Amino acid sequence: MYEKFRERLEELFKNAPETHRARELKEELLANLMDKYNDLVSCGKSEEEAFNITISGIGDIDELIRGLKEKDVFDYEQMKKNSKKSALILSISIGLYIMSVVVLILCNEVFKIDENIAVCLMLTIDAVATCLIVYNAVSRPKYIKADDTIVEEFKEWKSANNTEKQLIKSIKSIVWLVITAIYFAVSFAFGIWGYSWIIFIIGSAIEKIITLVFELRK
Template sequence: MYEKLRKEVDELFKDAPRTARANELKEEVLANLIDRYNDLISEGKSEEEAIKKAIAGVGDVDELISALRKNDVFNYEEMKKDKQKSALILSVSVGLYIMSVVILILFTEVFHISGEISVCVMLTMVAIATGLIIYNSKSHTKYVKSDDTLVEDFKEWKSTNTEKQKIMTSIKSIMWTITVAIYLLISFGFNSWRYSWIIFIISAAIEKIITLIFQMKE
């Protein structure tokens, strides 16, 4: 029966361009189609009925094939611009985190400005950096399905998966920036350069835990 499903998918994608992206999309559709077919069989549907219902739930593949020819299945041009914007915001945020520590050290050790003022300036820069990261994570438009077909499910999944990757990257960027800040503060404040590097080992372990948490959610 799976061979029949593959033939049906081959027929749906017969006009698709012969590219790696088109082949990847076709395999994704086939995998989801098989899952849907198995669900229908477990519900008591006959093999022929399950195949017909599964195929009917695929949706309009013509839109995807047309987009594949333009190399823009999910509007990659917009995604590219969005990615560049996110990268800029994250870069500025990380720079502000690092500079906040530098400013604190310069103000207190070089210019001998009072600790209260120095800390206030540092916290202000940290607040701005955090605000930028929150804005970046909340400013992306969530994909809304137009119907309940497999094609729309796939688009929604792709959009959600991309968003999760961005969130995980943001969390890791913040974590490593804070790690560097803590390392510098401890090293300068307590003159403990011999032992303070251990914080990087701890942060590496935390990064692995963050990645594992996101994978478990998947």
Template structure:
């Protein structure tokens, strides 16, 4: 019956556009059908009945083929890639420019706290830009939709706010010695708002709901979840690297720990490897 299952699925894909993507999709469906057939046989069902049950549970293959084989707007992909590249380049430039206020205002002495505050402000903006650029950049030829762009803006705002939270302690603690508690309150307030925004953005992300129990709907659900897993992993790793750069700048210019601060990048690399391994094991 395994041969009959393959022949039946190949007949469904007879008019599908020839591509490696379609071949992989077809083989994935055949493998799933064979597994279901084996399970039914092992539970005591007859071969003919098991075959009919498996075939009946395939679902609308034409819809799946249509969704997988939709033409790619390469011109729009190129435009989005260019926009993401520009935003990324601008963000990296801002990281470098963020040192200018510190260097200029440091010569005035009493304005060095303002220079540090401006540095964190620019770094926060740069971080938001680079998070957004990487979140909406086309992946595997797939364009980001409006929902993805909205989530990207929300996440970039939240991450930027974590960096903005450093500004009150920098300004208040250096000028008003008796208001350390106020600076801490403002810092945790901003960080708390950023956390609320970030958690809401993650938890409000829609999940794929199967319309039936066919193999096509199961495959769509699996594909949707896999896309989310890869996107989440990539976003977390990007945030870790950005925060590492921010910490590196902050530690060196506030504490002058140039001799040991480079270890932050080693630690970040190890953490990213662990995160990647955890996601791969979860798959």
């Protein structure tokens, strides 16, 4: 059945340009079709019925092909603007995380401020940076389906998939910046530079757990 779907897609994509993006789009759409087909089979449809229903629900494939030719399948101009906005917010957040460590060092070593107050200042700056990253993640625009065809479902899935990748990347960045901040905070507060490096091993384990959690969600 997989080959039947592939043959059908090859026929539908015969006018598409021979580019890497076109091949990638075709493979992802094929995976989407197979998921839809398997869902129908598991609900009691025969293989032939499931195949026909899936194929008939593909929708306007010509729109995708036009988009490939015009290089604007998913409104890449708007995605580029959103990406720039996201990059700016993330850059500011990372800058705040780095500054929080600098503030901690200055408070302890230069201004001789109480260690508890210095750590509170650092955590306050980290909290602002974290809020910015959370805002960036939740404010990203979501694709709204025009209808219930496979093509529209695919576009929605593609948009959600890109958002999830960005979210995972942001979370991992936050984790490592927080781990670094904790490393400096603990090392300065207790003077245990010889042992505090263990924090980075813990950070690596947390990163693996985050990846596993998102994989299990899929």
